[in-house]
Ligand code: ATP
């Protein structure tokens with residue numbers, strides 16, 4: 001992408017409304033724009049990061065055996081009257097009427113709708129286990145939307161829903177998602193700690209929140225330090241193996257971790273003082289097993305091997321991609337801007353042409369830009385007429401992992417400077433050596 005033809009509205013000034021660093025940097029880097037309170041557009045640079053986050057989530061959901069579909073944002077109130085949540089949900093639910101005066105709502109979550117889909121088609125235990133998910137916008141009329149897309153009113157959620165014949169099978173489904181979540185957050189460059197959680201309005205009896213530690217987090221959390229060293233389950237782990245999933249779950253729930261709602265002072269104080277971690281955190285995922293809470297009022301039953309009808313046992317599993325983007329920034333930035341983990345960076349490399357119009361600079365920049373694209377890299381080419389200082393500041397701000405700096409003197413000698421955004425290391429290399437290095441050869 002040539003920067004001169006791109007749309008990346010960088011702000012020079014620090015926006016006053018931004019209280020936390022991720023919000024400030026997302027606005028300054030031209031990633032998002034607030035359209036009304038708690039409702040955002042994702043501008044091109046932000047959209048690229050969001051897509052990468054969604055793809056990692058999707059790959060790990062698929063790997064665990066979940067199946068993607070897409071449900072609408074607008075739902076009919078009838079379904080929610082069936083489950084009893086239409087009245088219970090309160091003011092967070094945005095209620096709408098269509099032209100026939102039919103009550104509708106902008107979905108804050110999808111348990112009812114997925115249960116309706118399930119009961120319409122699945123009649124036998126032979127079609128179980130089943131886990132269906134989508135990545136779709138939600139709306140919750142939060143009292144205090146704040147921190148940009150960290151807590152917005154309209155936000156994206158990956159929500160998955162599992163269906164099983166028995167409680168035991170549903171607990172295995174829960175542990176599969178638990179494992180998929182560990183892998184997902186790790187691939188996003190985050191260390192998320194699963195914490196025993198309250199089940200809240202979704203209801204049920206087994207629940208974990210996945211929390212990443214950050215000073216600006218809204219939750220108060222307490223845990224054992226050991227989590228920092230636990231191994232992440234491997235890519236080829238067997239999700240269908242009950243004992244394997246149990247072992248992952250047992251390991252990751254073997255030491256103390258709880259949010260303030262579930263905090264047990266006595267258990268926490270039993271941890272040696274040096275191993276206690278009392279911090280603030282950001283909830284990036286939340287999983288629940290809630291048994292027959294929805295299948296019962298909504299009549300979602302399957303025929304079991306015994307020939308009888310059984311209510312299905314369900315769980316639901318949420319991740320917030322539009323919250324994850326600022327959460328990643330909270331965890332990875334410096335005074336000059338964002339430092340993206342490679343897996344979610346909007347571009348892999350930015351080529352900075354220091355003197356557009358100079359033959360050597362244009363030629364070398366073009367070679368690097370074109371060459372890296374042919375090996376599958378996402379490359380941003382800064383071909384604008386801005387001052388060198390502005391170009392460097394922009395490249396640092398948007399946090400692309402590598403910068404290739406093409407200046408007139410080195411270009412004439414067939415060389416470029418390669419800068420690692422994270423470490424700040426710079427080295428002068430021949431064009432070929434720089435390209436080989438960036439292509440991973
Ligand atoms: P919170 O406690 O932060 O209000 P929640 O418990 O209401 O969140 P869940 O219903 O568990 O949220 O939703 C699943 C995931 O969706 C959360 O873990 C979070 O990543 C994301 N999420 C929830 N509310 C918001 C929001 N207002 N803005 C952005 N993401 C959100």
Ligand code: MG
Pocket residue numbers: 209283285286
């Ligand atoms: Mg939650």
